[in-house]
Amino acid sequence: MHEEVLRQLFQSYFNETCDTIIQLPQAGSDRIYFRLQSKQHAAIGTYGKDTKENETFVHHTKHFQQKLIAVPQVYCISEDKTYYLQQDLGDIALYSIIKQQGISEQVVAYLKEVLQQLAYLQIRGAEHFDFKSCYPIQEFNRSSMFWDLNSFKYYFARIARVHFSEVALNKDFHALSDYLLQEPNQYFMFRDCQSRNVMIFENKPYFIDYQGGRKGALQYDVASLLWQAGARIPHELKDELFDFYVKKVASLISIDKDDFKARYYGFVLIRMLQVLGAYGFRGLIERRPHFIESILPALENVKWFLENITLKIKLPELTNVLQQLIVSDIFKVEKLDASNKKLKIDINSFSYKRGIPVDNSGNGGGFVFDCRGLHNPGRYEPYKTLTGKDKPVIDFLETQSQVKEFLESVYKTIDINIQNYLERDFEHLQINFGCTGGQHRSVYCAEQTAKYVQQKYNLQASIKHIERESQGQFI
Secondary structure, three states, X not given: OHHHHHHHHHHHHHOOOOOEEEEOOOOOOOOEEEEEEOOOXXXXXEEOOOHHHHHHHHHHHHHHHHOOOOOOOEEEEOOOOOEEEEOOOOOOEHHHHHHXXXXXXXXHHHHHHHHHHHHHHHHOOOOOOOHHHOOOOOEOOHHHHHHHHHHHHHHHHOOOOOOOOHHHHHHHHHHHHHHHOOOOOOEEEOOOOOHHHEEEEOOEEEEOOOOOOEEEOOHHHHHHHHOOHHHOOOHHHHHHHHHHHHHHHHOOOOOOHHHHHHHHHHHHHHHHHHHXXXXXXXXXXXXXXXXXXXXXXXXXXXXXXXXXXOOOOXXXXXXXXXXXXXXXXXXXXXXXXXXXXXXXXXXXXXXOXXXXXXXXXXXXXXXXXEOOOOOOHHHOHHHOOOOOOOHHHHHHHHHHOOHHHHHHHHHHHHHHHHHHXXXXXXXXXXXXXXXXXXXXXXXXXXXXXXXXXXXXXXXXXXEEEXXXXXXXXXX
């Protein structure tokens, strides 16, 4: 249904038939994205059931474009406000460049350009901006702050089973909010300004996903960008980039630089707490992998902050909670170091037409997971010659099937054995994934499971794609 509505929007706007439409991997939100293409045009189609959020995105985009701020063009929106088409900015987020290159000279140059644009967006973008259009809240006020602080308390600290006084922690939350609310807050606060929400298109950074923006202080967004856990920006470079940002702000408005920087670290703290709350909900509760993977880097940020930054206010109970978190073992199990263990894990993909793989270790066999209940991309012509290692197939499985839920169950099952085998110094475990042709679903699941084993246990898994290798692939 989504595809048909978006095809009609595309036809109506471009006066050209859409030749291909592919659903894109879902990120942290519930919105669903598609890439639509014809011979002459391309667009990103979005479905979002929250019509107010969609209208907010369209409103903000039109306003920022009038200010000549680099955001995607919105082409059109459906009558019921649940679908819209926007400019296709490609697939390259600044975050993906950081993951590929590390903090290279090119990445630093991009970060400086983003910071320069950010200062302009926050200050000039706020001029004549209708903050009543912001959704779900118009201002980063005490209520908004407490939403984030309580999310941290209930979705992260409680789950981590740290001990604290509810009354004392609430007192610290009020003290932190009081301190931050002293900062002028008449600017546009992006709210989630991080490298995942910066696309690099034609060698220029563009902002996306700003529909949650609201009236607020300047420092929150720069804290979000520079302290993003997964980006791992070195702390000396953080200081250099912050000073660069302060100069850009000072060229637009008058500020007390020392006071601005002192309160900046308060915004760093509340952003770290907000992020941990989000990781707790999206990762520990909803089990979304990239949120889980970011928990340890986020706690590393917290550890450095506690050791190196002194705020002008005292937050004894919050500090106590954070000190417990950074030494807690509950998250360290995610990176259990098994590098000195002798456990060997063999992971196979296979076709049921040839039968289940033989276990030659002498243990009589291991896990066998049947992937045939997953939606099969092999039914469709564009995927017939591809495998589960190819991006179009990966995107298909992650958006058109229940593969994420399937693998979450797999991980919970194999964890029991792996942890037990490591404790007992066992030497071998076999994990098999089968599907009809041994080409798409089983290959994808085998690859993802190998990554999971490596990331969680620091164990190298041996992968064999039996059907593909028998046909001369992956050798």
